[in-house]
Amino acid sequence: MFASRNAIKLAARSFSTSVPSQSKVAVLGAAGGIGQPLSLLLKANPRVTELGLYDIVNTPGVAADVGHINTLSNVAGYTAKDADGLKKTLEGAELVVIPAGVPRKPGMTRDDLFNTNAGIVRDLAQACAEHCPNAKLLIISNPVNSTVPIATEVFKKAGVYDPKKIFGVTSLDLVRASRFIGDKVGKVVDVPVVGGHAGVTIIPLFSQVEGLSLTQEERDALTHRVQFGGDEVVKAKDGLGSATLSMAYAGARFADSLMRASAGEDVLEWAFIRTDLFKNEGLEFFSTYVKLDKNGVKEILPLPESISEYEKELVKNAIPELKKSETKGTNFVASSN
Ligand SMILES: NC(=O)C1=CN([C@@H]2O[C@H](COP(=O)(O)OP(=O)(O)OC[C@H]3O[C@@H](n4cnc5c(N)ncnc54)[C@H](O)[C@@H]3O)[C@@H](O)[C@H]2O)C=CC1
Numbered sequence: 532m533f534a535s536r537n538a539i540k541l542a543a544r545s546f547s548t549s550v551p552s553q554s555k556v557a558v559l560g561a562a563g564g565i566g567q568p569l570s571l572l573l574k575a576n577p578r579v580t581e582l583g584l585y586d587i588v589n590t591p592g593v594a595a596d597v598g599h600i601n602t603l604s605n606v607a608g609y610t611a612k613d614a615d616g617l618k619k620t621l622e623g624a625e626l627v628v629i630p631a632g633v634p635r636k637p638g639m640t641r642d643d644l645f646n647t648n649a650g651i652v653r654d655l656a657q658a659c660a661e662h663c664p665n666a667k668l669l670i671i672s673n674p675v676n677s678t679v680p681i682a683t684e685v686f687k688k689a690g691v692y693d694p695k696k697i698f699g700v701t702s703l704d705l706v707r708a709s710r711f712i713g714d715k716v717g718k719v720v721d722v723p724v725v726g727g728h729a730g731v732t733i734i735p736l737f738s739q740v741e742g743l744s745l746t747q748e749e750r751d752a753l754t755h756r757v758q759f760g761g762d763e764v765v766k767a768k769d770g771l772g773s774a775t776l777s778m779a780y781a782g783a784r785f786a787d788s789l790m791r792a793s794a795g796e797d798v799l800e801w802a803f804i805r806t807d808l809f810k811n812e813g814l815e816f817f818s819t820y821v822k823l824d825k826n827g828v829k830e831i832l833p834l835p836e837s838i839s840e841y842e843k844e845l846v847k848n849a850i851p852e853l854k855k856s857e858t859k860g861t862n863f864v865a866s867s868n
């Protein structure tokens with residue numbers, strides 16, 4: 532379950548363009564709060580050669596708008612009204628990013644979104660299994676701890692499942708953890724965040740940040756802030772949704788990591804994936820260290836041996852909730868026709 536520190540080297544963060552690549556990227560839910568700025572950032576990324584935008588409404592306007600940005604990629608936008616719109620969006624895609632679904636309002640948990648979003652993710656995953664079975668799926672729609680098992684079951688049912696290619700995007704937790712300690716460290720550093728993407732399942736590993744020294748009080752407060760950073764935004768937006776701009780940034784960054792890996796760079800990331808790390812506890816999905824390559828996950832690294840006792844306890848405490856969400860997602864597909 533744990534790896535030595537030497538096994539883990541942090542990848543530099545940049546939107547590097549030194550190695551050319553050819554990537555069609557599709558965004559499902561492209562007209563939404565996340566979808567629009569995410570489409571903008573993907574259009575601005577020179578690695579993207581074609582951008583397919585799909586939403587049930589308003590996609591042509593988004594496509595026409597971002598399509599004027601002067602990178603060389605072509606943009607097409609389809610809605611549910613267009614014949615074969617989803618098929619056209621997905622065919623030939625190397626990456627499919629899915630932020631489709633409803634966001635939280637104050638007082639809700641991410642799991643409260645399950646009843647609406649589970650069906651949306653199931654149906655979109657079904658379309659991906661049909662039209663781009665080899666694409667990498669980046670699932671943003673909440674609750675991620677259940678929607679990733681849902682997409683997985685759909686791919687299994689369709690007979691096209693490859694565990695190396697389905698990712699729950701937890702990058703916003705990393706972005707937040709990095710920002711929340713930024714002033715203390717005096718520079719932008721990666722903070723590994725593992726576990727899942729909901730409350731106590733979000734586990735920032737501050738012990739892994741070189742040169743960072745925290746009092747117990749600071750560590751508790753920072754950990755809590757990362758775990759409930761989403762609530763901070765939901766509260767501030769006061770009924771108008773949850774994080775969209777920072778999520779678009781984080782999602783575009785993760786997509787860029789996959790494209791860089793596809794172009795031959797060594798990239799280390801953190802994502803919610805299928806793993807045997809907690810097999811003995813009966814858990815199949817966990818966000819951990821992943822080395823990426825052109826096929827998606829190249830290698831899954833265990834948690835570092837040097838994580839603190841406090842962090843080990845957080846991991847232990849997260850497992851029951853992760854299992855519950857996983858089972859809920861898996862059962863949802865099993866009971867769908
Ligand atoms: N993984 C993460 O860290 C984060 C996840 N989220 C989640 O992302 C999701 C989207 O959030 P927002 O963009 O703020 O919501 P939004 O409501 O602004 O946008 C969602 C979009 O999905 C579209 N949509 C709904 N059903 C669809 C379908 N069947 N096919 C295609 N498009 C469909 C809607 O028309 C809408 O444009 C939510 O579930 C939210 O909880 C939000 C922030 C961070």
Ligand SMILES: O=C([O-])CC(=O)C(=O)O
Pocket residue numbers: 634635641673703760761762764765773774
């Ligand atoms: O809090 C939410 O509902 C949206 C989300 O996942 C986040 O901001 O981390």
